[in-house]
Amino acid sequence: MGLFRSRYKNVYFVVCSDDIKWARKHLRGGDILFVTNNTPAVDMAILASCNHVIVSNGxxxxxxxxLCTGITVRYRWMPKYDSYMYNMTRGEYWPTNDTYNHYVAIDSD
Structure with a gap:
């Protein structure tokens, strides 16, 4: 969130989550909208239509x-080595910064 706040004026974050209680507890700021009571398909459509996204592991x-055409921020070590998702995909399907210039991998929160 700091990356976007430092790069852009008038930033607004739209948060869709299957654990909105956790999101409300840990994400702070007057520039955050928590979206609730939608189907996963509607949440995906909302997020994919945003200018940029911050994604979790899944x-x-x-x-x-x-689907997002802007910057996608993800955790660098995603999926975690030897996790179910890593073994299922051999770790090949999360693009690196070099593969697509709209992916930004970060090391920590």
Missing amino acids: TFSWWVGW
Whole structure:
């Protein structure tokens, strides 16, 4: 969030989550909108239509990042080595910064 706040004026974050209680507890700022009570398909459509996205580790986020045409921020070590998702995909399907210039990989929060 700091990356976008430092790069752009008038930033607004739209948060869709299957754990909105956790998101409300840990994400702070007057520039955040928590979206609730939608189907996953509607959440995906909302997020994919945003200018940029910050994604978590999971297939839902993978698709949101793939569909978004702006910057996609992801955790660098995603999927985690030897995790179910890593073994299922051999770690090949999360683009690196070099593969697509709209992906930005970060090391920590």
